[in-house]
Structures are given as structure tokens and as C-alpha cells.
Amino acid sequence: MLQGIVLSATASVLFAVLYYYAVLLQPLDGMPIFGWRIVLGLPALTVWVLALGSGAALLALWRRVRREPMLALGLLVSAHLIGAQMALFMWAPLHGRALEVSLGYFLLPLVMVLAGRVVYGERLNRWQQLAVLLAALGVGHAIWQGDSLSWAAALVALGYPPYFMLRRRLQVEALPSLWAETLLLVPAAVWLLAGEPVSAQLAQQQRLWGLLPLLGVLSATALACYLAASRRLPLGLFGLLGYLEPALLFGVSLLLGERMAPGAAWTYVPIWLALGVLALDGLQQWRTLGKRPV
Secondary structure (H helix, E strand, O other): OHHHHHHHHHHHHHHHHHHHHHHHOOOOOHHHHHHHHHHHHHHHHHHHHHHOOOHHHHHHHHHHHHHOHHHHHHHHHHHHHHHHHHHHHHHHHHOOOHHHHHHHHHHHHHHHHHHHHHHHOOOOOHHHHHHHHHHHHHHHHHHHHOOOOOHHHHHHHHHHHHHHHHHHHHOOOHHHHHHHHHHHHHHHHHHHHOOHHHHHHHHHOOOHHHHHHHHHHHHHHHHHHHHHHHHHOOHHHHHHHOOHHHHHHHHHHHHOOOOOOOOOHHHHHHHHHHHHHHHHHHHHHHHHHHHOOO
């Protein structure tokens, strides 16, 4: 279990480093950086697929795609859903939207709870109902303020649940399907990198040739650690550790010089309290499961 905790924490730290790393790659803009992340991340992800013993699962996925054409369509849709999130992740720190995106990641667990209730009929216990109420207060204040809950936060909070639900419907293993999604994003990534400004920037900034390969390694390693941790931890504990990433992204946003707007604390604090309630609920459920006889 200790190994799983270390892997989960490592993934969160690497995602936070990746968030800041985009700033180091200037004068490249967010979309070309996203393109490089895909193009350079695919070889690194291939190494992790083989290292984690998922090569057979990848071949099995390929056989399924050949037998089930609708699976190929589903993977294409899921690739574009996750691609939008990856692009926003690299774009936001360069355009003063890092804090807003971190808010989206704070909201995501709460939206997932609601999605489970609405789509799958999962019942909410009292702690989860309290968490949803607190989050609703924060979101309601943001809407009342008119400028605290941005499109960037909404894209993260509302964009990930359809992605996860689609993957659940497709019934595919995490790492092989992620490799397939990355492969499907390569044409778009190459198109983003084919422009003249990108070539000129690389010619003028020789340091980028040393920094860009690490971008792919960081991205693939963070994803591999995240997926490896999910295999080694109880679901409740894995969910609790997932709250570390948005906290780190929030810290990176402040490090980049972004500040909360006046009155925005009334948006963030109820959402943070809601996450605390969910964390306590998850810890209680994990302990309960741990006491059950095997």
C-alpha cells in the first residue's frame, strides 16, 4: 500500500510540475506546447506500456477495435475529450487562467458525485449531500459575482465526467486506451506544430530542444504513476489522495503571480469545505471496508 501512496503523490507532484513547465517553454504558446506534449509523450507512454506489462492488453484492444468499429469511434471521441483537457492544462498558465483551472479541478470530485447520482442512480449519503450543498453555495456565489466561475473552470468540471462515463461504457483498460487516445491525437498535434512561427521560435531558442523532450517524459510518467497507483490502492484511499493535485495546482497558480479576485474567497472556501467533507466521508468508508472480514 505504501508503494501506491508514493505513486499517487508522485503523480500529483509531476502534474503540478507540468503545469509550471509550460511557462519555461515560452515563447511557445499553449497549443504548440500541447502538440509537443502529444508527439513526444507517445514514445514515452509506449515505454511505460511495456514496462508495466500492458503490451498484451494493448494488442487485445487493437483486436477489439478491428472487431467492433463503434469502439474505434468511441475512442476517437474520448481522445478529443481528453485532448481538450490536456490543451487547456498547457494553455491556462500562460494566459492568466491557471487559478480558474485549479478551481475546476477542485469542483471535479463534486461534479463526479452528482454525475453518479443522476446518470447511474447512485445514492448520496448525508456527508455527500452536505458536500454538494456547500459546493452549490460556492458556485452560486461565483455566479452571483458574475466573473469568478469562468469557462475554464466549467470546462474542467463539466468536461471530465463525460470522458470518464464514455470510458466506462467502452470497457477498456486505462493505460492501453490512453495510449490509443494519444495516438489518435497525433495528427492534430502535428498540424499544430506545422506552422512557421513554431519553427522560427525553435530556431531562435536553442534551449527549447533540451526542455521539450522532458515535457513528454513528465507527461507520460505522471500518467503512468497515476494509473499504477490506482491498481495498488483501495478505491477510497485512491480518491482521497486525488485531492492533492488541485491543491498543488492552486499553489502553482499563486507561484505564477495570479491572485484571487476580491470576494472570491466566498467561492473557494465553501468548495474547499465540501472537499473536506468528501475526504472525511471517503476516509470513513475506507476504514469501514478495511474492517470487513475477507
